[in-house]
Amino acid sequence: MTRALRAFAHSFCSIQIHMVFVTKYRHPVITEQIESDIIQLSRSICEKNRSYLVEAKADLEMKDHIHLLIDFAPDVSVSKLANTMKTVTSREIRRRYTTELKPYYWKPVFWKRGYCAVSGGGASLDVIKSYIQAQGKGD
Numbered sequence: 001m002t003r004a005l006r007a008f009a010h011s012f013c014s015i016q017i018h019m020v021f022v023t024k025y026r027h028p029v030i031t032e033q034i035e036s037d038i039i040q041l042s043r044s045i046c047e048k049n050r051s052y053l054v055e056a057k058a059d060l061e062m063k064d065h066i067h068l069l070i071d072f073a074p075d076v077s078v079s080k081l082a083n084t085m086k087t088v089t090s091r092e093i094r095r096r097y098t099t100e101l102k103p104y105y106w107k108p109v110f111w112k113r114g115y116c117a118v119s120g121g122g123a124s125l126d127v128i129k130s131y132i133q134a135q136g137k138g139d
Contacts, residue, residue, distance in 0.1 A: 017069075
């Protein structure tokens with residue numbers, strides 16, 4: 001997959017982050033319909049923040065977490081976007097699926113407190129280090 005640089009006011013960027021959100025107490029509550037709603041809501045939130053949801057998929061076997069690949073705008077904070085996505089999706093999923101979630105959650109929660117965020121790159125760190133070290137040596 002080639003990474004396209006996106007143009008912004010004074011920069012060109014390709015900032016891709018792999019995020020994982022886990023359900024509170026790891027309850028197996030993510031169905032295909034809930035997954036679809038989380039993806040739709042996440043895509044909308046990303047667009048409002050000049051970011052793109054590149055890929056998303058829940059583990060429908062364990063039903064307790066979802067993976068998201070997001071292409072970030074350079075001025076968007078990873079933590080701010082993650083917290084916005086978790087807050088909005090939690091509120092909406094709890095509202096839409098009250099009956100299905102009632103046996104699992106008696107408080108207004110859906111996601112675990114934290115999240116995982118890992119930078120995604122087109123090259124390994126070793127390749128980047130070698131490239132940097134080779135600068136000025138007969139490019």
